[in-house]
Amino acid sequence: MRLEEHPVIDFTKRRGKKVTIYFEGKPIEAYEGEPIAEALHAAGIRVLNYSTEKQRPRGLFCAIGKCSSCLMVVNGIPNTRTCITLVEDGMRVERQRGSQPLPRDYKAPQWKEAEKHYGDIVIIGGGPAGLMAGIKAAEKGAKVLLIDEQPILGGQLVKQTHKFFGKREQFAGVRGIKIAEILADEAKKNGVEIHLETSAIGIFDNNGEKLVVAVEKNKKLHEFHGKAVVVATGAMEKMIPFENNDLPGVYGAGAIQTLMNTYGIEPGKRVLIVGAGNVGVILAYQLKQAGVNVVAIVEAMPRIGAYFVHAAKVRRLGIPIYTRHTILRAEGDGKVERAVVAQIDENWQPIPGTEKVYDVDVIALAVGLRPSIELLHQAGAQITYARELSGYVVRHDERMETTVRGLFVAGDSSGIEEATTAMLEGKIAGLSAALLVGKAPLQVYDEIKKAQKDLEEFRSGPFGKHILEGLKKVMIND
Amino acid sequence: MTEEYLERGYLTLEDLKEKVELPSEERLQSKHPVAVPECPQRIPCTPCKEICPVNAIKMDNPNDIPVVNYDKCIGCSLCVQICPGLAFFMIQYKGDKARVTMPHELLPIPKRGDEVILLNRKGEEVGKGKVVLVIPREKSVGDTPVITVEMPKELAWEVRAIKVVV
Numbered sequence: 001m002r003l004e005e006h007p008v009i010d011f012t013k014r015r016g017k018k019v020t021i022y023f024e025g026k027p028i029e030a031y032e033g034e035p036i037a038e039a040l041h042a043a044g045i046r047v048l049n050y051s052t053e054k055q056r057p058r059g060l061f062c063a064i065g066k067c068s069s070c071l072m073v074v075n076g077i078p079n080t081r082t083c084i085t086l087v088e089d090g091m092r093v094e095r096q097r098g099s100q101p102l103p104r105d106y107k108a109p110q111w112k113e114a115e116k117h118y119g120d121i122v123i124i125g126g127g128p129a130g131l132m133a134g135i136k137a138a139e140k141g142a143k144v145l146l147i148d149e150q151p152i153l154g155g156q157l158v159k160q161t162h163k164f165f166g167k168r169e170q171f172a173g174v175r176g177i178k179i180a181e182i183l184a185d186e187a188k189k190n191g192v193e194i195h196l197e198t199s200a201i202g203i204f205d206n207n208g209e210k211l212v213v214a215v216e217k218n219k220k221l222h223e224f225h226g227k228a229v230v231v232a233t234g235a236m237e238k239m240i241p242f243e244n245n246d247l248p249g250v251y252g253a254g255a256i257q258t259l260m261n262t263y264g265i266e267p268g269k270r271v272l273i274v275g276a277g278n279v280g281v282i283l284a285y286q287l288k289q290a291g292v293n294v295v296a297i298v299e300a301m302p303r304i305g306a307y308f309v310h311a312a313k314v315r316r317l318g319i320p321i322y323t324r325h326t327i328l329r330a331e332g333d334g335k336v337e338r339a340v341v342a343q344i345d346e347n348w349q350p351i352p353g354t355e356k357v358y359d360v361d362v363i364a365l366a367v368g369l370r371p372s373i374e375l376l377h378q379a380g381a382q383i384t385y386a387r388e389l390s391g392y393v394v395r396h397d398e399r400m401e402t403t404v405r406g407l408f409v410a411g412d413s414s415g416i417e418e419a420t421t422a423m424l425e426g427k428i429a430g431l432s433a434a435l436l437v438g439k440a441p442l443q444v445y446d447e448i449k450k451a452q453k454d455l456e457e458f459r460s461g462p463f464g465k466h467i468l469e470g471l472k473k474v475m476i477n478d
Numbered sequence: 479m480t481e482e483y484l485e486r487g488y489l490t491l492e493d494l495k496e497k498v499e500l501p502s503e504e505r506l507q508s509k510h511p512v513a514v515p516e517c518p519q520r521i522p523c524t525p526c527k528e529i530c531p532v533n534a535i536k537m538d539n540p541n542d543i544p545v546v547n548y549d550k551c552i553g554c555s556l557c558v559q560i561c562p563g564l565a566f567f568m569i570q571y572k573g574d575k576a577r578v579t580m581p582h583e584l585l586p587i588p589k590r591g592d593e594v595i596l597l598n599r600k601g602e603e604v605g606k607g608k609v610v611l612v613i614p615r616e617k618s619v620g621d622t623p624v625i626t627v628e629m630p631k632e633l634a635w636e637v638r639a640i641k642v643v644v
Contacts, residue, residue: 007584007623008583164562167525172523172525172562173562289583303485308521309519309521310563312488312489312638313563313564315487316488316599316639317601319601457540460540461541462541463520
C-alpha cells in the first residue's frame with residue numbers, strides 16, 4: 001500500500017517513472033528512485049530471505065543498509081542489500097535462502113580497474129554532520145569528495161517530518177526534510193563532489209596521505225585520495241531480545257520512517273512502539289500523520305525519555321504511553337500478527353497477570369542507536385566505551401580529530417546525540433580538516449570556537465548533562 | 479516539585495499552574511488572545527523567543543523554559559506557528575465562550591465554520607467546538623497550520639487538540 005495524502009510531504013512529486021521488477025518471476029510495479037525492499041513492501045511482500053540455520057523468515061529491519069536483514073538475490077547476485085539498492089526495470093529479485101554462492105560466471109571487480117578521485121578532504125557520510133563538514137571545508141577552498149551509500153543525501157534528516165530544536169541559526173523550527181534539502185543544495189553550490197550509492201569499505205594510510213576505498217552499487221571500485229578524512233557514518237539501530245524478534249514486521253523505528261516518509265509506503269495498519277525516547281514518540285506522531293493507527297507505546301523505564309513536548313503531542317492525540325512495560329513476544333505465522341506486552345517490576349521482571357495482547361502487524365523498536373564506528377576502528381583510531389554516548393565510540397579532541405592524525409569524526413558516529421549537535425560537530429570537523437590540509441587561514445579558529453561555544457550552550461541543560469559525562473571518557477586533552 | 483508529568487506524558491491543570499503561571503482573568507478577556515507555553519522541561523530550544531515581535535518571551539539560556547510576559551504579548555500567534563514542540567497555545571475569553579488557538583499538523587485541515595471534536599491533553603473527547611480561524615501551512619512562518627476553535631469557556635484549559643470529522 002502506498003500513501004497518497006500526507007500533511008507534510010507530497011509524494012506524487014517525489015515518485016519517479018513506473019518500472020517493473022520480477023519477484024520470484026512475478027511482475028511487481030515499482031517507481032524509479034525507490035529501493036527494492038521498499039518496493040516489495042509496497043506490494044505486500046515482507047519476507048525477504050530465510051535464515052541460514054533454521055530457515056526462519058526475515059524481513060526489513062534497519063532499511064539504511066546497516067543490518068543485513070534484507071539480503072536478497074538480485075539479478076543472480078546474492079547478499080544484495082535490497083533496502084538501499086534501487087529498482088531497475090526488468091530486475092530479477094529472489095528470496096535468499098541462507099548463504100548462496102555467486103554465479104559461476106561472475107567477474108569480481110579488479111583493483112587495477114578502480115576509478116581514482118583526488119581531493120583535499122574525503123568525507124564519508126552525507127547526513128547532517130558530513131554535509132556540514134563538507135560545506136564548511138569547501139567554503140574555505142578545500143576540494144571535498146563526499147561519499148554516501150544511500151541513494152539520497154541528507155542521512156536520517158530525509159525522513160524527519162518534525163521541526164528541530166535549538167536556535168534558529170541552527171535550523172530550529174525547520175523540518176528535518178527541509179534541512180536535508182538546504183544542506184544538500186549548499187554542499188552542491190560550494191562545489192562538494194558527491195558520490196551516492198557508494199559504500200566506503202576501508203581507510204588506509206598512503207604515504208602520509210589518506211586513501212578511502214569504496215564500492216559503488218555493489219560492483220564498481222573507487223579510490224578516493226585526500227590529506228584528511230572526516231567519518232560521519234551515523235548510527236545503527238539497536239535490537240532487544242524477545243521471543244520472535246526476527247519475525248517480519250518487527251522493524252527498527254528508522255525503517256518505518258524510511259518506508260513512510262522517504263518513499264510514501266504504508267508500513268502497516270496497526271503499530272505497537274517499543275521505547276518512549278524521542279525516536280519512539282516522534283515515530284508515533286509521524287505514523288499518525290501518515291494515517292496509521294498506533295495502539296500504544298511501551299517503555300521499560302519508569303519515565304518517558306523523550307522531550308516532554310514530543311510526548312505531549314502524541315498523548316493529546318490519544319496514543320497511550322505505558323512506562324514500566326516491556327514487550328514479551330511477537331506472535332504470528334511468518335509475519336507479525338500480535339504483540340504481547342507486560343508490566344515489569346523493580347527488578348525488570350514481568351509481573352504475572354499484567355499481560356496485554358495487541359493485534360498489530362508492525363512492532364516498531366525504538367530502543368536506541370549505537371554509533372557506527374567500524375571504519376574508524378579499521379583505520380586504527382582508539383576506541384573506548386561510553387554508555388552515555390550509547391556504545392563504543394572513538395576518542396577525539398576538541399577539533400573532532402581522532403588519535404589518527406588527519407582522521408576526523410562528527411555526528412552520531414562520535415556518540416548518539418542530535419542532528420543539531422551533528423551539524424555543529426560537522427562544522428568543527430570540516431573547518432579543522434581544512435586547516436590541517438592548509439586550505440583555511442588561521443582566523444578559522446574563531447569560527448571553530450563559535451561552534452564549540454554553541455555546542456557547549458546546547459548541552460548545558462539536563463539532556464546535555466549525560467552527553468558531557470560521556471565526553472569526559474572520550475575527549476583527548478591536548 | 480512533582481515530576482509525574484514525565485511518567486504520564488501530559489500536564490494536568492495543576493501541573494500547569496505550578497510550572498507556568500497562567501494569565502489573569504482580565505488579560506484573558508482583553509481584545510488580544512494571549513500565548514501560553516506548555517513547555518515545563520528544560521530543553522535546548524529558542525525559536526519562540528527569537529520570533530516574538532515584542533520581546534514578550536524571556537529565556538536567558540537556550541535551555542531555560544520560556545516565560546511569557548502576558549501584558550506584553552499581542553496575541554500574534556507566531557510562537558504557536560514556529561514552536562518545534564507544538565507546545566504554544568493562545569487563549570482568549572469572549573463572554574461565556576473561549577477561543578483556543580493551537581497547531582494542527584494532521585489531515586484533514588478543517589475549514590472556518592466547521593464543527594470539530596475537542597480533545598483534552600490525553601486525547602479524550604470532551605466536547606464540540608467551532609473553527610473560527612485557520613492559518614494554512616503556506617501562511618504559517620513555522621510551516622505548521624494553526625487553527626482557532628471556539629468552545630465553552632470552561633473547556634479553555636482542557637482542550638489542546640481537535641479531531642476533524644469527515
